[in-house]
Amino acid sequence: MAILSLVLLLLAHIITTSFSLQIHFYSKSCPRAEIIVKQVVQKHFQQDPSVPSGLLRLQFHDCFVRGCDGSILLDSDGHNVAEKNAPPNLTLRTFDVIDDIKAELEKECRGVVSCADILALATRDGVKLSGGAAYALPTGRRDGVVSNVADVHLPSPMISVAEAVAAFLSINLDIVDLTTLLGAHSIGLCHCGFFMDRLYNHKGTGLPDPSIDPTLLTTLLKKCPPHAVTLQNITQDSSVFMNQATTTPFLLDGSSFYHGVLNGMAVLQLDQELAFTDLTNKLAARFVNSPKLFRKQFSKSMVKLGNVGVLTGEEGEVRLNCRRVNSATSSNSSTKV
Ligand code: HEM
Ligand SMILES: *[C@@H]1O[C@H](CO)[C@@H](O)[C@H](O)[C@H]1NC(C)=O
Ligand SMILES: *[C@@H]1O[C@H](CO)[C@@H](O)[C@H](O)[C@H]1NC(C)=O
DSSP states (O other): OHHHHHHHHHHHHHHHHOOSOEETTTTTTSTTHHHHHHHHHHHHHHHOTTHHHHHHHHHHHHHHTTSSSSGGGOOOOSSOOOGGGSSSOTTOOOHHHHHHHHHHHHHHSTTTSOHHHHHHHHHHHHHHHTTOOOOOOEEOOBBOSOOOGGGOOOOOTTSOHHHHHHHHHTTTOOHHHHHHHGGGGGSSEEEGGGTHHHHHOGGGSSSOOTTSOHHHHHHHHHHSOSOOOOTTSGGGSOEEESBTTOSOTTSOOHHHHHHHHHTTOBSSHHHHHGGGSTTHHHHHHHHHHOHHHHHHHHHHHHHHHHTTTOBOTTSSBOOSBTTBOSSTTGGGOTTOO
């Protein structure tokens, strides 16, 4: 009798704790899943070297809002406005890459690999293709069925480091993760509208931000002449490379990015503020001197980001189409998880 209850206790323990992410979650259910993801990302990367930066940003936005549950991938429908259509739908891109991967995976093993995992894996492969480290990524995420524009409270690029730290703490990422993950801004593009204030009206002075390197300021003034832009029409705005301190704007390279930060060459206000904040400036200096340290910490912080608020086990579902929930009626109900 005592043995039986012990067995039951153990069983209950296993049932309540076994649903966590694990490395190679699909090794039995879809053995080629990770290979297929990698092949499709590689194919897109060969046509467009900016694909990894698009994926990285998509992954951040997915995880920051409602956890890494693929909710950023859902389209709006008749009754529900989805996260991706938040007033600045924030110029997110590479949704087509995810669709392409999903189509290939559905051919291979129908209804097995979640969209949340596809995005996390594709991002991981994008990091590697951009020169970052290859990291083992735990999988087993399930897809959420809710995506609501009202849930989108992403940090603005004009906030202070302290505010960004607070925002990251709310998803259990610390100041090291923040400083490291902002290193993702060593690749990709930035629309002028996200830093126009720095060029023309820094903190209401009507003058440029004095912390911008003078040569860079001249360049940016040319690329972003005075013009009106709102978050609603920012997708039509012109853009510059996010990393202005390098000749390789698609190489995930902490050294050039943090060197730029420490020398007035960051494009976004928040990135520039890393130089003026204790701790973040010290870490930035360490990353300049040790590319290896940056690569290692970046992988660690990406794995941590990928764990935020995940659904596992029987929670949520595995979507058949990343843009739609399986029963199209539940997408506007915020009570279901
Ligand atoms: C407080 C935190 C953050 C803020 C305020 C922020 C803000 C921004 C802004 C304003 C852009 C420009 C978007 C555009 O013009 O299309 C951008 C781009 C980007 N962000 Fe962030 N970001 C943050 C954190 C992150 C994190 C954690 C990651 C990755 C792990 C990331 C990865 C990227 C990438 C790769 C791009 C380039 C996107 C592209 O090429 O389309 N960001 N970010
Ligand atoms: C972003 O919003 C604009 C305007 O609301 C829309 O035309 C565009 O398709 C949206 N992009 C995505 C990826 O949803
Ligand atoms: C964006 O909107 C602003 C304000 O409504 C307008 O003045 C500007 O011309 C628009 N820009 C583009 C590129 O549509």
